[in-house]
Amino acid sequence: QVQLVESGGGLVQAGDSLTLSCTLSGRTFSIDYIGWFRQAPGKEREFVGVITWAGRTTAAYADSVKGRFTISRDNTKNTVYLQTTRLKAEETAIYYCAARTRGITATNRLIETASYDYWGQGTQVTVSS
Numbered sequence: 001q002v003q004l005v006e007s008g009g010g011l012v013q014a015g016d017s018l019t020l021s022c023t024l025s026g027r028t029f030s031i032d033y034i035g036w037f038r039q040a041p042g043k044e045r046e047f048v049g050v051i052t053w054a055g056r057t058t059a060a061y062a063d064s065v066k067g068r069f070t071i072s073r074d075n076t077k078n079t080v081y082l083q084t085t086r087l088k089a090e091e092t093a094i095y096y097c098a099a100r101t102r103g104i105t106a107t108n109r110l111i112e113t114a115s116y117d118y119w120g121q122g123t124q125v126t127v128s129s
Contacts, residue, residue, distance in 0.1 A: 014128065022080040036080075
């Protein structure tokens with residue numbers, strides 16, 4: 001079992017920056033990837049980005065956030081960060097982190113929610129225009 005807890009959400013203005021954290025516990029040694037997703041009201045949960053948890057650090061991002069969002073990890077703190085910049089009002093959503101523990105897979109599969117085994121409860125990000 002892996003537990004994930006997101007934090008750092010809040011109310012910001014368009015153009016602002018915000019850093020979200022995903023703190024991990026449990027069988028963290030079994031994690032292959034940590035993904036970030038978001039879900040706006042009335043919409044499906046969508047992929048934001050993903051990072052490898054062990055070994056060489058590799059990250060990938062949705063086109064909509066590339067160049068504005070950065071995912072990083074601190075294995076000593078069992079924490080993954082999502083640094084967001086130049087936030088837009090339409091990015092108001094609940095942001096979730098998720099862990100995949102069932103092994104390595106192709107990057108194009110990591111955009112799917114079904115590729116992840118454990119989820120956090122989410123943190124609300126509200127961007128006012």
